[in-house]
Amino acid sequence: MGNHAKIPVTVLTGFLGSGKTTLVNRILTADHRHRIAVIENEFGDIPIDNALVLSGDEEIIEMSNGCCLCCTARTDLIDILRRLLERQDRFDRVLIETSGMADPNPVAQTFFVDEEVAANFELDGIVTMVDALHVDAHIDEVADNGVGAHVTDQIAFADRVILNKTDLVSPSKADSVAERIRRVNSTADIIRSSYADVDVADVLGIGAFTGAGRNAEDPDRMDGGTHLHDPTLVSVELEIEDDVDLAAVESWVAGLLRDRDEDVYRIKGLLSLVGDPRRFVLQGIHSMFEITPGTPWGGDRRSTRVVLIGRNLDREELSRDLRSCAAGVAAFGDPASCGAPSATGTL
Numbered sequence: 266m267g268n269h270a271k272i273p274v275t276v277l278t279g280f281l282g283s284g285k286t287t288l289v290n291r292i293l294t295a296d297h298r299h300r301i302a303v304i305e306n307e308f309g310d311i312p313i314d315n316a317l318v319l320s321g322d323e324e325i326i327e328m329s330n331g332c333c334l335c336c337t338a339r340t341d342l343i344d345i346l347r348r349l350l351e352r353q354d355r356f357d358r359v360l361i362e363t364s365g366m367a368d369p370n371p372v373a374q375t376f377f378v379d380e381e382v383a384a385n386f387e388l389d390g391i392v393t394m395v396d397a398l399h400v401d402a403h404i405d406e407v408a409d410n411g412v413g414a415h416v417t418d419q420i421a422f423a424d425r426v427i428l429n430k431t432d433l434v435s436p437s438k439a440d441s442v443a444e445r446i447r448r449v450n451s452t453a454d455i456i457r458s459s460y461a462d463v464d465v466a467d468v469l470g471i472g473a474f475t476g477a478g479r480n481a482e483d484p485d486r487m488d489g490g491t492h493l494h495d496p497t498l499v500s501v502e503l504e505i506e507d508d509v510d511l512a513a514v515e516s517w518v519a520g521l522l523r524d525r526d527e528d529v530y531r532i533k534g535l536l537s538l539v540g541d542p543r544r545f546v547l548q549g550i551h552s553m554f555e556i557t558p559g560t561p562w563g564g565d566r567r568s569t570r571v572v573l574i575g576r577n578l579d580r581e582e583l584s585r586d587l588r589s590c591a592a593g594v595a596a597f598g599d600p601a602s603c604g605a606p607s608a609t610g611t612l
């Protein structure tokens with residue numbers, strides 16, 4: 266595989282009415298100097314702009330600020346991504362807006378499953394928009410209609426949360442909502458906004474774990490908190506100083522995702538591999554994962570950090586497993602046994 270840079274893709278999720286379209290509108294019309302292809306994953310329910318008429322054969326519309334808009338039903342996502350490749354010179358990154366009720370999983374998994382897509386695009390991050398006024402009620406809802414579970418899952422998945430509609434709540438209410446979000450997801454940055462007035466670079470340039478992204482201001486960040494409100498939905502952050510062995514990590518993650526894919530929602534990490542000057546980025550969603558090279562460590566302190574989000578995760582056991590991947594200790598090392606597809610062919 267070549268060394269060309271892959272096109273970063275951000276997946277935008279959030280419950281109905283949380284402000285996703287408002288954000289997309291801003292991206293498509295504001296003068297921010299980023300060239301972004303926006304994909305509306307489910308097209309139709311609320312038009313982006315009343316003045317914008319989509320004719321049947323017009324699938325990619327150029328906007329005056331250099332962005333472009335594509336509309337697609339979920340099944341056509343791969344199709345539209347392929348078509349975008351033909352216009353690669355016109356944009357630098359992609360944003361996919363998922364429908365409010367949609368599970369972001371299948372969308373995110375596209376970037377691991379389809380070979381051509383995986384070779385040209387990479388998942389930069391998952392951004393979840395939260396309605397500061399209503400999210401409490403949704404999290405509280407018993408999941409019998411699936412809604413509460415959806416909102417909680419969307420938050421659990423996020424690399425970054427935008428707490429929107431802060432104009433509708435008091436600062437102390439916004440604080441308590443941020444605290445609730447923090448209990449579901451202890452590692453995502455939380456950015457507050459009103460009418461999605463966020464810095465576009467904060468939303469799109471996450472570079473989750475590559476070390477290349479800007480760090481958003483995040484007063485709500487806590488270090489390493491692991492206990493969440495729902496005792497079964499946990500976020501576990503592991504870190505070891507030692508360099509790790511790639512085959513051992515692959516074998517561990519593959520086994521974990523194979524046996525526990527219902528429980529492990531998301532795994533992400535930065536790996537320090539023995540003998541390699543680069544950071545390696547681990548990204549996984551349910552049963553799929555990949556490990557790809559990132560930026561060099563340079564003078565930064567090297568360590569291996571892995572975050573797992575899911576249900577019924579045993580911190581001690583996972584920590585032990587990670588430690589056994591340390592170079593020289595590795596007891597695994599049979600990558601052929603990996604059950605999950607891995608993109609380590611790009612190494």
Ligand SMILES: Nc1nc2c(ncn2[C@@H]2O[C@H](COP(=O)(O)OP(=O)(O)OP(=O)(O)O)[C@@H](O)[C@H]2O)c(=O)[nH]1
Pocket residue numbers: 279280281282283284285286287288310311364365429430431432433458459460461
């Ligand atoms: N007061 C207030 N209203 C907002 C804010 N952001 C968005 N809205 C309004 O909330 C409504 C829903 O916003 P949308 O951007 O359409 O939300 P969405 O997430 O795209 O909604 P769906 O397409 O239904 O999933 C619109 O009337 C917006 O104008 C905000 O920060 N404050």
